[in-house]
Every structure is written in structure tokens, then in C-alpha cells.
Amino acid sequence: MKYILQFGIILLISFVGELLNRVIPLPIPASIYGMLILFTALCTGVLKLSHVRETGKFLIIIMPLMFIAPAVGLIESWEIMQEFIVAIIVISIVSTIAVIGAAGHITQLIIKFKGKEEKR
Amino acid sequence: MNEILRNSLFFGVALSIGTFIIGTLIKRKWNFFLFNPLLVSITLTIATLLLLGIEYNSYNDSAKYLTYLLTPATVALAIPLYEQLLLLKRNLTAILVGIASGVICSGVSIFAMALFFGLNHTQYVTLLPKSITTAIGIGLSAELDGYVAITVSAIIFTGLIGNIAGDLLCRILHIKHPIAKGIAIGTATHVMGTSKAMEVGEIEGAMSSLSVAVAGIMTVGASIIFQWWI
Incomplete structure (x- = not known):
């Protein structure tokens, strides 16, 4: 359940970032909006580290794999x-x-x- | 056989991860600077595709599911950023001004050299995000109408420089303070430089990952201004 919730929260924030990217006429990618939303949510206490930590760290660790296809x-x-x-x-x-x-x-x-x- | 690989949903993903693991093993065995796991993986994947005569699009129809995770992974960069909040607050001015001067220096030096080489606008905006992390760089290059694939290669090339020579460059340029080292490596050479900074020391690594996120955000802001200006 913990991982499902963490993955769900991160994907939901990515989706909100995507929406902002579509609505706001600035060249700011969905990922940046998402990062700002998560950072603000953590600082204000809306989200706790335990809501995102393990899945988030996993995503950061496997990040190099995501560069392979674009580089190829x-x-x-x-x-x-x-x-x-x-x-x-x-x-x-x-x-x-x-x-x-x-x-x-x-x-x-x-x-x-x-x-x-x-x-x- | 090739028909099966071409239509496979998992061949591209398996090839990408497999070659990356080979790269990691090679790096572990021979710690030579050119044996960077990412570089090895890219080279082996391209070689395999050319050898088997498989088009990039067939490969990417499978491998794109790895790239799909770039946005969530970048969102997750807020986590280390938040974890370093205390260290960030204590040295806020130095960190922010340091990263900002790096971002400005990046934009100005790329702009000056783009003029020198006579690059057109598309080529120029393609190289503009080259110091920031790939996830942000891809988004920014696409938004600015650059050649995304070339942006990625410039980002990876820049990251490789940081990974290979980040620490060495700091020593040559007399940057000795651990926070300054981390900020310099992270601002200039993003996540790939950061993995090197982690080896140099804990503060260097923490500050480097911090500047990856902050420099990314600042570069987005600076690029908007640059675009309006030119």
C-alpha cells in the first residue's frame, strides 16, 4: 500500500504539472511545476516525506536509464x-x-x- | 528473428537496461574514465541496433516507457531538495548567488560562442539548456523549439565532462570549499556530475544535488527572459 500511495502521489503531481503546462502560456515543463508543487507541499506539511520518499528515491536512482533512449x-x-x-x-x-x-x-x-x- | 525484435514491447527496455548493467560491471572492473555506464550503454545499444538493422523508432516504441518516467523522477528531485533544507537555509545567499552566477555565465558563454560559430536561433536554443538535468533540458528544448535529441547529447556530453573531470577542474581552478565545489559541479554538470561529487564528499554531493534542482529552475526562468530579449 505504501508504494502504491507514493507512486500515486508522484504521478498525480506530475499530472497536475502537465495541466499547468497546458494552461499557463510559459515554456516551463510539467516536471518543473511538479517539482515546485512537491517541494511546497513538503515545506508546508501538506505532504510528509514518508508519503513520497522510497518511491521518489527509487525514481532518482534509476534516472540514468531514462536518458538512454533519447541519447540513442x-x-x-x-x-x-x-x-x-x-x-x-x-x-x-x-x-x-x-x-x-x-x-x-x-x-x-x-x-x-x-x-x-x-x-x- | 528481427521481425520479433522489431515488434517486441520489451526488447528496447531489456536492451537499454542490459547494456547499462554491462556498463556498470565494466566500470567496476576497470575504473577508466571513459567506461561511464551511460556512455557504454548508449554505445552498445546503437551498435546492436545498427548490427541487427533495427530502426530507432522500433527500438523506441519499447524503450520510450523508460523515458516516460523522466517527469515523475524530476518531480521526485524535490525530495533531496527538501532534505537539505537546513543546510540550504544556513548558506542561502552564497548558494543562490553562486548558482545564479553559474546560470548567467552558462547563458552568456553559450550566447557568445553561438555568435562566434554563427549558429542560428534553433541551434542556439538547442544548446542553451546543456548544463541542466536532462529531464528539465528535454522539456525546455522542446518548449523553445530546439532539436531535442541534440540537446540531450549536449547535456550528456556536458555531464560526462563533469563526471570525468569535475573534481579535477575544481582543483585546477582553486575551488576548495566543499559547498562551493558541490555548487560548481552541480550547476555546471547536473546529475552526472553529482554522482561524482557524491564520491568526493557528503557535503559536495548534497550541495551538488541541490544545485541540480535550483539551477534547473533558474535556467527555465533565465531562458524565458533570454527568449524575450532576443
């Missing part, structure tokens, strides 16, 4: 991709390094700055 779909879009394959590779590498540098250093700076402030 690459063989279908190979022709479009060939047009800018060099750009894809260069942009991916350079911007990944840039994002790691920016996000990491700014987080580190603020933590250090706040730490010094608290010591005073």
Missing part, C-alpha cells in the same frame, strides 16, 4: 547535428569550465566573506 535517438538526428558538431563540442567544454569557475568562486567568496563578518 542521436542516430536519427545525426544529419542535423553534423552541421554544427564542432560548435557543440567546443561550446560544451568551454562553457562547462566557465560555469564551474564562476559558480564555485562566487559561492566560495560569499561564504568566506560571511564567515569573516560573523567572527567580528
Whole structure:
């Protein structure tokens, strides 16, 4: 019963997210609406962790399996991709390094700055 | 035989999971960075399909049932987000500003390089969600009218960089604080980088999974603004 309830709640929230995606004219996927709904429900106490935890963790653990089919779909879009394959590779590498540098250093700076402030 | 595989409801799912398990076993035996279970699974699945002469659509008619779970799985990301609420609250400013600067840096650097390479709008929005988790990236690319399959490959390629070199890049760039490391790896390279961050340390892993969710939401917001702007 526990797992049926947990799976049911997560699917129901996904469905509400889907509805919001259809109704609200913004490019926000159903999954994001669903994530916000679940997070809000947990923070406000409408749902408890025990209502979603095991099934949710299971879904997160098997998540890599869900990427296989879309990635294999690459063989279908190979022709479009060939047009800018060099750009894809260069942009991916350079911007990944840039994002790691920016996000990491700014987080580190603020933590250090706040730490010094608290010591005073 | 091929006719049976083509019409099978379970061949695609079995092939996907089977090759992933092979990838996991290879990774366990030889811990070489290119033996990433996901990469091995994708390569073996494509090789099998080409070898047996099975079209992608026949395979996907079965394998799509795995992909179907992406939306519920992303909804479930709210759970680790909620579990780290205390750590999140305590370092809220640093975390949010850090992730935001990563998201802005991602958008700006992709935009600049898209101009440099002379990419058209569709190609540009295809690459825009490349740092966020696949579930959100697929949705965003579809909403922005990008090439979803290419977005997925850029996301997976980016994730592989994080999984292979996330920790190394942090060390080279002198990012030492565990929270900062987690935020950097999670914001730049989503779930695949996060699995590496989990190996580095508990705080790194927790902060990385947190930034996967937050960077995803921020990127959706930023992409809307970017789309209006351009």
C-alpha cells in the first residue's frame, strides 16, 4: 500500500504539472511545476516525506536509464547535428569550465566573506 | 528473428537496461574514465541496433516507457531538495548567488560562442539548456523549439565532462570549499556530475544535488527572459 500511495502521489503531481503546462502560456515543463508543487507541499506539511520518499528515491536512482533512449535517438538526428558538431563540442567544454569557475568562486567568496563578518 | 525484435514491447527496455548493467560491471572492473555506464550503454545499444538493422523508432516504441518516467523522477528531485533544507537555509545567499552566477555565465558563454560559430536561433536554443538535468533540458528544448535529441547529447556530453573531470577542474581552478565545489559541479554538470561529487564528499554531493534542482529552475526562468530579449 505504501508504494502504491507514493507512486500515486508522484504521478498525480506530475499530472497536475502537465495541466499547468497546458494552461499557463510559459515554456516551463510539467516536471518543473511538479517539482515546485512537491517541494511546497513538503515545506508546508501538506505532504510528509514518508508519503513520497522510497518511491521518489527509487525514481532518482534509476534516472540514468531514462536518458538512454533519447541519447540513442542521436542516430536519427545525426544529419542535423553534423552541421554544427564542432560548435557543440567546443561550446560544451568551454562553457562547462566557465560555469564551474564562476559558480564555485562566487559561492566560495560569499561564504568566506560571511564567515569573516560573523567572527567580528 | 528481427521481425520479433522489431515488434517486441520489451526488447528496447531489456536492451537499454542490459547494456547499462554491462556498463556498470565494466566500470567496476576497470575504473577508466571513459567506461561511464551511460556512455557504454548508449554505445552498445546503437551498435546492436545498427548490427541487427533495427530502426530507432522500433527500438523506441519499447524503450520510450523508460523515458516516460523522466517527469515523475524530476518531480521526485524535490525530495533531496527538501532534505537539505537546513543546510540550504544556513548558506542561502552564497548558494543562490553562486548558482545564479553559474546560470548567467552558462547563458552568456553559450550566447557568445553561438555568435562566434554563427549558429542560428534553433541551434542556439538547442544548446542553451546543456548544463541542466536532462529531464528539465528535454522539456525546455522542446518548449523553445530546439532539436531535442541534440540537446540531450549536449547535456550528456556536458555531464560526462563533469563526471570525468569535475573534481579535477575544481582543483585546477582553486575551488576548495566543499559547498562551493558541490555548487560548481552541480550547476555546471547536473546529475552526472553529482554522482561524482557524491564520491568526493557528503557535503559536495548534497550541495551538488541541490544545485541540480535550483539551477534547473533558474535556467527555465533565465531562458524565458533570454527568449524575450532576443
